[in-house]
Amino acid sequence: MLNFILRRLATxxxxxxxxxxxxxxxxxxxxxxxxLYLDITRTPEQEALLRQELGxxxxxxxxxxxxxxxxxRLDFGRSLQFQAPAIDIVVQRLGATFQLxxxxxxxALVVGLVGGLVSARYKDRTADMVxxxxxxxxxxxxxxxxxxxxxQLFALNLGWLPxxxxxxxxxxxxxxxxxxxxxxxxxxxITRTSVLEITDELYVTTARSKGLPRLRILLRHILPNALxxxxxxxxxxxxxLVGGSVxxxxxxxxxGIGRLMIGAIYQRDVPVVVASVIIVxxxxxxxxxxxxxxxxxxxxxxRLD
Amino acid sequence: MADxxxxxxxRDLSVSFRSGGRDLRAVEGIDFSLGAGEVMGLxxxxxxxxxxxxxALLRLLPDAATIGGQILFEGEDLAQVPEKRLxxxxxxxxxxxxxxxxxxxxxxxSIGAQIMEPMRFHLGLSARDARLRAIELLExxxxxxxxxxxxxxxxxxxxxxxxxxxxxxxxxxKPKLLLADEPTTALDxxxxxxxxxxxxxxxxxxxxxxxxxxxxxxxxxxxxxxxxVMYCGRIAETGPVSAFFDRPGHPYTKALIESxxDDDTSGRLATxxxxxxxxTELPPGCRFAPRCAHSRPACSDILADLxxxxxxxxxxxxxxxxxxxxxx
Numbered sequence: 001m002l003n004f005i006l007r008r009l010a011t012x013x014x015x016x017x018x019x020x021x022x023x024x025x026x027x028x029x030x031x032x033x034x035x036l037y038l039d040i041t042r043t044p045e046q047e048a049l050l051r052q053e054l055g056x057x058x059x060x061x062x063x064x065x066x067x068x069x070x071x072x073r074l075d076f077g078r079s080l081q082f083q084a085p086a087i088d089i090v091v092q093r094l095g096a097t098f099q100l101x102x103x104x105x106x107x108a109l110v111v112g113l114v115g116g117l118v119s120a121r122y123k124d125r126t127a128d129m130v131x132x133x134x135x136x137x138x139x140x141x142x143x144x145x146x147x148x149x150x151x152q153l154f155a156l157n158l159g160w161l162p163x164x165x166x167x168x169x170x171x172x173x174x175x176x177x178x179x180x181x182x183x184x185x186x187x188x189x190i191t192r193t194s195v196l197e198i199t200d201e202l203y204v205t206t207a208r209s210k211g212l213p214r215l216r217i218l219l220r221h222i223l224p225n226a227l228x229x230x231x232x233x234x235x236x237x238x239x240x241l242v243g244g245s246v247x248x249x250x251x252x253x254x255x256g257i258g259r260l261m262i263g264a265i266y267q268r269d270v271p272v273v274v275a276s277v278i279i280v281x282x283x284x285x286x287x288x289x290x291x292x293x294x295x296x297x298x299x300x301x302x303r304l305d
Numbered sequence: 306m307a308d309x310x311x312x313x314x315x316r317d318l319s320v321s322f323r324s325g326g327r328d329l330r331a332v333e334g335i336d337f338s339l340g341a342g343e344v345m346g347l348x349x350x351x352x353x354x355x356x357x358x359x360x361a362l363l364r365l366l367p368d369a370a371t372i373g374g375q376i377l378f379e380g381e382d383l384a385q386v387p388e389k390r391l392x393x394x395x396x397x398x399x400x401x402x403x404x405x406x407x408x409x410x411x412x413x414x415s416i417g418a419q420i421m422e423p424m425r426f427h428l429g430l431s432a433r434d435a436r437l438r439a440i441e442l443l444e445x446x447x448x449x450x451x452x453x454x455x456x457x458x459x460x461x462x463x464x465x466x467x468x469x470x471x472x473x474x475x476x477x478x479k480p481k482l483l484l485a486d487e488p489t490t491a492l493d494x495x496x497x498x499x500x501x502x503x504x505x506x507x508x509x510x511x512x513x514x515x516x517x518x519x520x521x522x523x524x525x526x527x528x529x530x531x532x533x534v535m536y537c538g539r540i541a542e543t544g545p546v547s548a549f550f551d552r553p554g555h556p557y558t559k560a561l562i563e564s565x566x567d568d569d570t571s572g573r574l575a576t577x578x579x580x581x582x583x584x585t586e587l588p589p590g591c592r593f594a595p596r597c598a599h600s601r602p603a604c605s606d607i608l609a610d611l612x613x614x615x616x617x618x619x620x621x622x623x624x625x626x627x628x629x630x631x632x633x
Contacts, residue, residue, distance in 0.1 A: 202408040205365055210423045210474070211395030224413045299413050300458045 001296070008289050012282070017068075019281040023274055024067050028060070036080070036268050071278060077271035081264070086271035090257060090279050096166065097256030100248065101241055103176035108184040113223075113230075115184075116191020121218060123196060131188060138185030143244060147178035147251045164253040175252040182244035183237045190233050194226040201225070227298050235291035238284050310380055311338040312481060312514050313362075318384075319373035320357045320366065320538075328371070329584045331357045332538045335374070336611070339531075341481070344508065344515045346525035346546070348561070349535035352581050355518045356404075358535070359484045362516075363395055378482070397427040400475035404487035406467035410459040417455030420474045427478045442473040446503060465496035469503070476507060485517045489524070501528060522565055526550060531617075534558050537582065537592040540611060544618030554614045554625030556599045591622070599624065 027033075033056065034047050051057045055066055070076065076086040119131040138146075151174060155163040161170050198204065199222055207221040246258030253259070257276050264272035296302045320332040332354040339345050349355040360366045362376055362383065376383040378399065383391065400423075403409040411419055420442060421435040430438065436455070443451035446469040459467055468488060475483055485504065489497035505528060508515055517528060525532050526546060533543040534557065542555040553559045563575040579596040582588060588595050590605035597604065603623060611619040 202403060202405055203411045205360075206401075206403065206409045206471075207411065208365055209363055209395055209401040210426070211392040211397060212422065212426060213392060216426075221411050221414070225411070301412055301460050 001293075004296075005289070005293070008292070012285055015285055016071075016278065016281060019278065020068060020071060021064070023277050024064055027270060027274070031268075033270065036270070071274075076275040076278075079264075079272045080269045081267050081272070086269075086275040089272060090260065090275045093255060093257045093260045094279065096254060097245055097249070097258060099172065100175055100179060100254055100256055101245055103172050104179035104182075104241065104245075107176055107180035108182075108187055111180065111184045112187025112191055115188035116230075117195060117218065117223065119188065119192040120195035120199070121214075128192075132192065135185040135188040135192075138181060139189070141181075143178055143181045144247045144251055146181050147174070147248060150174050150178060151251075164251075166255060175248050175254050178251065179241065179244050179248045182240060186237070187230065187233065191226065191230055194229045195222055198222045198226045224298060228295060231291055231295050231298065235288050238287040238291075242280055242284060312341045312343075312379065313516075314338040314377040315362070315374070316377070317374040318358065318361060318376065320354070320361045321371050321373075323369045323371070330538060331370075331584060332361065334539055334610075335535075336540070337531075337533055337543060339482070339514055339516065341514055342508070342512045343531065344517060344529045346529035346532040347516055347518045347535065348520065348522060348525055348532060350520060350581050352537075352583075353535040354538035355535050356486055357538075359401070359486050359516060359518050362484060363399060363401060364391060365401070393427070396423040396480075397478045398480055399482045399484065400478070400480040401484040401486065402468070402471045402475050402488050404490050406464050406471055406491060407459075409471060410467055412459055415456050415458055416462070416470045417457075420455075420470065420477055423474065424477045438477065439473070442477055443470070445476075445507075446470075446473045448473070464492050465499065468492060468496075468500055472500075472503065472507070476511070476513075479511065480513065482514045482516070485515060487518055487520070490519070490521075504528075522561060534561065537587060538584070539592065539621060541593065541622075542620040543611065544615070544620075548615060548618045552615075552618075552626075554618070554620035555593075555622045556597045556626070557593045558620070559626060560598070 033054065034042075034050055037050060037054075038046060048057075055063055058066070074087050076090075078084065079086045079089050082089050115131050115135065119128045119135075122128045151163050154161045154174060161173050163174075165171055195218075203225075204217065204221055207217045212221075242258070245256060246262060248254065249256045249259035250262055257280065261273065261276045261280075263269075264276065315335055315337050318332060318335040319330060321328040321330045335358055337345065347355045347358065357366065357370075361370075361372050364372065364383065366372070372384050374384065378394065381394075383394065386394075410416065417436065417439055420439040421430075421432070424430045424435040424438060425432070439455060440451045443454055448454055448466060448469050454462075459470075462470065472488075483504075488504070489500050492500060501524060504515065504517075507513060517524065519525060529546055531544065532546055532549050534541045534549075534555070536557055542549065542553065542558045549558065550562060553562060557577075560575070560577045564577060566574055577596055582592065582595070588605065590603075590607055591597070591600070591609060594600040594604040601624070607623055609621045609623050611621045612625065613619050614625060
């Protein structure tokens with residue numbers, strides 16, 4: 001186990017290297033940084049001076065290595081909008097995003113597992129038809145649109161919940177439900193399929209022959225065996241949740257890293273963009289590592305070493 | 306005074322599967338009874354309905370199957386009792402072990418937890434007592450280092466050990482009846498013998514009744530008191546083991562006995578020509594007639610009932626060997 005964790009941790013720099021390379025070269029392709037720092041009244045002399053200061057007169061590969069060296073020291077430069085170190089600004093916003101994604105994960109997990117289990121238990125009956133249809137509809141509906149509908153209904157018409165911003169738990173409800181809607185419908189369908197597949201296994205017949213009640217068979221013998229594809233799906237969806245959080249944070253003016261990133265891109269605040277991309281990439285990699293660890297705990301046949 | 310009723314009495318049991326808009330009868334007209342401490346061998350080729358019969362006794366068949374007839378266990382009809390009552394009987398009074406020890410244990414649950422489960426549920430044992438008894442059971446089925454094994458997962462055990470675990474689990478609540486569905490088929494020959502010996506010993510010790518489903522007549526000869534041969538979902542012949550092997554009445558039984566390899570390796574092994582027909586393509590009349598060396602035109606007209614040949618010995622053939630059918 002420890003061996004596996006160490007090996008996986010060792011691959012993180014490689015993944016980060018790839019992310020940094022892509023980020024660096026795309027940034028360079030989108031325009032000359034000097035134009036961002038100097039306004040229209042600039043003189044060629046000022047330009048040349050700045051180029052020298054920023055190291056932009058060096059060959060591209062040297063610039064990239066310098067860029068890497070800065071990242072290793074977690075020095076992403078100063079934000080152009082906020083006049084503060086970019087990394088500090090990103091870290092400040094992380095909490096809000098974790099809160100949102102965490103709440104969305106819990107909602108998606110509860111809805112997905114309960115919906116999938118009920119649907120599988122009552123296969124081809126009314127409950128299954130209703131749940132499956134809702135899941136397919138949810139899958140087909142753009143989640144940002146759902147978010148806007150939720151605001152219309154619960155915030156504007158009924159006035160139960162705030163439209164946007166932060167504060168108490170009431171502020172978290174609509175954004176986290178919207179974000180959960182990015183993955184919950186898929187989760188319902190995957191849980192249903194996986195549970196139905198396991199139901200046909202011989203050891204489930206063994207459990208029935210032992211005279212156990214249906215609920216116990218479902219929760220103790222079927223569900224733990226059905227979890228593998230469900231957890232793997234989660235690992236694959238972490239990136240989607242982060243992407244979804246960008247949209248959701250924008251709709252609900254949630255002060256997280258997603259909204260920060262969008263703002264930084266509009267403002268061409270390169271240090272903040274780079275810092276957020278790297279931090280998000282790191283979070284996704286760690287989340288996937290956690291998924292592998294959870295899988296090995298749930299299924300003793302999976303040996304990590 | 307001993308209870309005069311048999312432990313299990315099956316009357317006119319049938320199993321049909323709903324498939325493609327019509328019902329296929331996998332099993333029909335099964336009658337037999339089993340006394341306390343008796344072993345019955347249920348024999349047949351693949352697709353003869355022997356496993357479906359065993360699964361039907363505990364209503365373990367998928368929802369697409371319907372069961373007809375009566376399954377009287379100590380006078381109570383298992384075909385009719387509500388699921389709640391059935392769950393009290395399953396695992397406590399009647400336990401079952403299966404053909405594939407590789408896939409009949411839950412792969413993500415330790416074997417200790419699996420063995421303890423029915424005891425905690427049916428006998429209300431505490432975790433500690435159930436654990437002690439699980440160790441005892443594992444020792445009883447001769448698993449070495451029993452205490453340590455409790456923590457093992459099924460994939461860490463060999464096929465033979467897993468079947469021993471299944472047996473330990475099945476016997477945990479001291480059932481009166483054990484249904485053993487080809488318990489040795491998936492195992493090595495040497496392990497097969499060990500498992501059968503173990504079952505025999507446990508039967509002798511506990512007075513357990515066993516229905517053993519097998520396609521191996523050797524198992525039946527060594528192990529069973531009575532035998533029923535199934536062909537295409539019906540019983541072809543049934544009787545005490547001695548009469549069955551010495552004086553078979555049904556040509557199918559005789560052919561099966563002749564196809565057992567013996568010590569004489571010179572001649573060719575006798576075989577039965579053809580294959581078991583599919584449920585959708587059953588021949589008219591006697592279902593064995595197309596493969597029968599002794600069939601006559603009348604065989605294709607009459608689907609024979611079980612005729613009494615001797616006391617307790619019956620065969621479903623209109624012209625059983627060496628016997629005269631009394632006028633019906």
